Amino acid sequence: MPKVATLSCRHNSPKGKTFVKTEICRRLGIALPIFAFSHCRDVVVAVSKAGGLGVLGAAGFTPEQLRRELDWISERLGDFPFGIDVIMPKKLEQGEVGDLQAMIPEGHKAWVETVLKRYGIAPLPANAEGGAYGISGEQIGWTHDLCRQLLDVAFAYPGLKVMVNALGTPPADILEECHRRGILVGALAGKVKHAQAHKAGGVDFVVAQGHEAGGHTGEITTMVLVPQVVDAVAPLPVLAAGGIAGGRQIAAALALGAQGVWCGSVWLTTPESDVEPLPKQKLLAAGSGDTVRSRVISGKPARMLRSAWTDAWEAKDCPGFLPLPLQGMLVQEAHLRIAKARHPDLAFYPCGQTVGLCNDERDCRSIVRGMVEEYVETVERLAASMNEDEATPA
Numbered sequence: 001m002p003k004v005a006t007l008s009c010r011h012n013s014p015k016g017k018t019f020v021k022t023e024i025c026r027r028l029g030i031a032l033p034i035f036a037f038s039h040c041r042d043v044v045v046a047v048s049k050a051g052g053l054g055v056l057g058a059a060g061f062t063p064e065q066l067r068r069e070l071d072w073i074s075e076r077l078g079d080f081p082f083g084i085d086v087i088m089p090k091k092l093e094q095g096e097v098g099d100l101q102a103m104i105p106e107g108h109k110a111w112v113e114t115v116l117k118r119y120g121i122a123p124l125p126a127n128a129e130g131g132a133y134g135i136s137g138e139q140i141g142w143t144h145d146l147c148r149q150l151l152d153v154a155f156a157y158p159g160l161k162v163m164v165n166a167l168g169t170p171p172a173d174i175l176e177e178c179h180r181r182g183i184l185v186g187a188l189a190g191k192v193k194h195a196q197a198h199k200a201g202g203v204d205f206v207v208a209q210g211h212e213a214g215g216h217t218g219e220i221t222t223m224v225l226v227p228q229v230v231d232a233v234a235p236l237p238v239l240a241a242g243g244i245a246g247g248r249q250i251a252a253a254l255a256l257g258a259q260g261v262w263c264g265s266v267w268l269t270t271p272e273s274d275v276e277p278l279p280k281q282k283l284l285a286a287g288s289g290d291t292v293r294s295r296v297i298s299g300k301p302a303r304m305l306r307s308a309w310t311d312a313w314e315a316k317d318c319p320g321f322l323p324l325p326l327q328g329m330l331v332q333e334a335h336l337r338i339a340k341a342r343h344p345d346l347a348f349y350p351c352g353q354t355v356g357l358c359n360d361e362r363d364c365r366s367i368v369r370g371m372v373e374e375y376v377e378t379v380e381r382l383a384a385s386m387n388e389d390e391a392t393p394a
């Protein structure tokens, strides 16, 4: 049985009430229904230690890099549980790297180069390493083949208790393997029909992710999506994602029927996060209106900080987006060049609308503590409002 973290959440509650412990918390042996998605190992460790569950976004790591990250995490977490997230899309152009590269039109490559030239972005030095936001090297993340290699690495770690897939239902053999190893499997859903497909495919829980979220995101907002998904997949547990950065939003998510929350953007501006200083500064300064849903990263709509780069992809001369994984292959080097050039206008980063709520650099533990305190205050405020014995207006 994993250790349960003992983050105190009593001090704001005169009656000494603790945070709600939902069924999924019990199954995982975690104290708080707070799941932290991050590509950064320090965030994963900090949130798992604070009583939630850190989930490492593995997309973009090579198997060797992932092994290094998981060694580091396991050394620090001991028996505390953590999770891994991969991206195995339902629909993906198939082929060898060379064949896929040949499918990228020359006109697209030339246009990307024209935009970079306009801003004086230098080519990469010969020995450049990856890392714009977890994206690395020449590997094409997101192929089922690479994800299987990543999972084979991850399965060696006994602390791994959760596996989540984005952009599709995890394949049946992977689900079976996870279940055999006692790992709970989840999948992200932006629509009710995605959630129903995940349930039919055998997942243990669904992450209902709304429009306001960072990263790949659909059209339906969290407030509207979560109760529909909860009803559609009952009795499967649902985690609410998108737009959640504080305790009031956690209370709202649980009120909508979710068993917990899955947050990504709120960790980006923490000292534990490995986001480079320039995009981090831009994230700290940004308001909720400064994000945009763009297909620039992968060809599928994803929310990110708006910048001159995302604007260029909306301009009249833009040749348009390519399908998965060609768009990612087209821009991979450009994104690395932009990150390395530290160009203030072009710099961007995937993030959700909660970016407007994250205006100071607080560490993960303080954020979790703040979430707990605000949750307790909120629930008590709501409970007190029920007790007020006021005459009902005629």
Ligand SMILES: Cc1cc2nc3c(=O)[nH]c(=O)nc-3n(C[C@H](O)[C@H](O)[C@H](O)COP(=O)(O)O)c2cc1C
Pocket (backbone or CB within 6 Å): 037, 057, 058, 059, 085, 086, 087, 133, 165, 166, 188, 209, 212, 213, 214, 215, 216, 241, 242, 243, 244, 262, 263, 264, 265, 266, 349, 350, 351, 352, 353, 354
């Ligand atoms: C920088 C960034 C990268 C992301 N990459 C992934 C990913 O690789 N896999 C995934 O399942 N979700 C990814 N997401 C989405 C998160 O898992 C999560 O659903 C989302 O951040 C929740 O909404 P929030 O950003 O409002 O907290 C990413 C989000 C961000 C902000």
